Amino acid sequence: EMQLLESGGGLVQPGGSLRLSCAASGFTFSNYAMSWVRQAPGKGLEWVSTISGSAYSTYNADSVKGRFTISRDNSKNTLYLQVNSLRAEDTAVYYCAKHRMGGLHDAFDFWGQGTMVTVSS
Amino acid sequence: EIVLTQSPGTLSLSPGERATLSCRASQSFSSIYLAWYQQKPGQAPRLLIYGASSRATGIPDRFSGSGSGTDFTLTISRLEPEDFAVYYCQQYGTSLPYTFGQGTKLEIK
Numbered sequence: 001e002m003q004l005l006e007s008g009g010g011l012v013q014p015g016g017s018l019r020l021s022c023a024a025s026g027f028t029f030s031n032y033a034m035s036w037v038r039q040a041p042g043k044g045l046e047w048v049s050t051i052s053g054s055a056y057s058t059y060n061a062d063s064v065k066g067r068f069t070i071s072r073d074n075s076k077n078t079l080y081l082q083v084n085s086l087r088a089e090d091t092a093v094y095y096c097a098k099h100r101m102g103g104l105h106d107a108f109d110f111w112g113q114g115t116m117v118t119v120s121s
Numbered sequence: 122e123i124v125l126t127q128s129p130g131t132l133s134l135s136p137g138e139r140a141t142l143s144c145r146a147s148q149s150f151s152s153i154y155l156a157w158y159q160q161k162p163g164q165a166p167r168l169l170i171y172g173a174s175s176r177a178t179g180i181p182d183r184f185s186g187s188g189s190g191t192d193f194t195l196t197i198s199r200l201e202p203e204d205f206a207v208y209y210c211q212q213y214g215t216s217l218p219y220t221f222g223q224g225t226k227l228e229i230k
Contacts, residue, residue: 047211107156111166
């Protein structure tokens, strides 16, 4: 059974950092591009970052460029999002999502349950 | 950036009725890069449709997608009680960033 389990969220002060993790199982992790998508409380979905299966290619939304870094460890079947210089507007549930057929430009066919990041003093 | 605008913002219908949700893009793109998701409160989104018209695994055939260019539609032929949720369209094409529409809330009338 396919699973994506996010962790690492929490309450952090403005300017702080966190590392979010997404542990994958039930599929050949290295064959699939992965993405992070966030959702602020009561708001819609916002794409954050994407990484190819080999980790060769990464993409980030302009709103997080220079502050967030996506990475993966295929030996551990784990996706990461290092979030630095956090702002109040980064408060959201962060979901990891698997790309359907593995390519970068593909729909997200499986999502984790999310991890909440709250930025507040 | 391709902006996706969904309409209506809220759709009030009864079980058994037909729902038609619209997603309009600010510029044309290939329909192979258009998806629809369903999200229920407290849950992660679920992929319904990819490539504008292909149903994802396990999705009932009352869900269908259509469209091309800048205009896309999700149709639910006969609403079941479990279909009342928020629906998002998304483009995931080669023109980054990937973007989502703002969502359509489908509520019970």
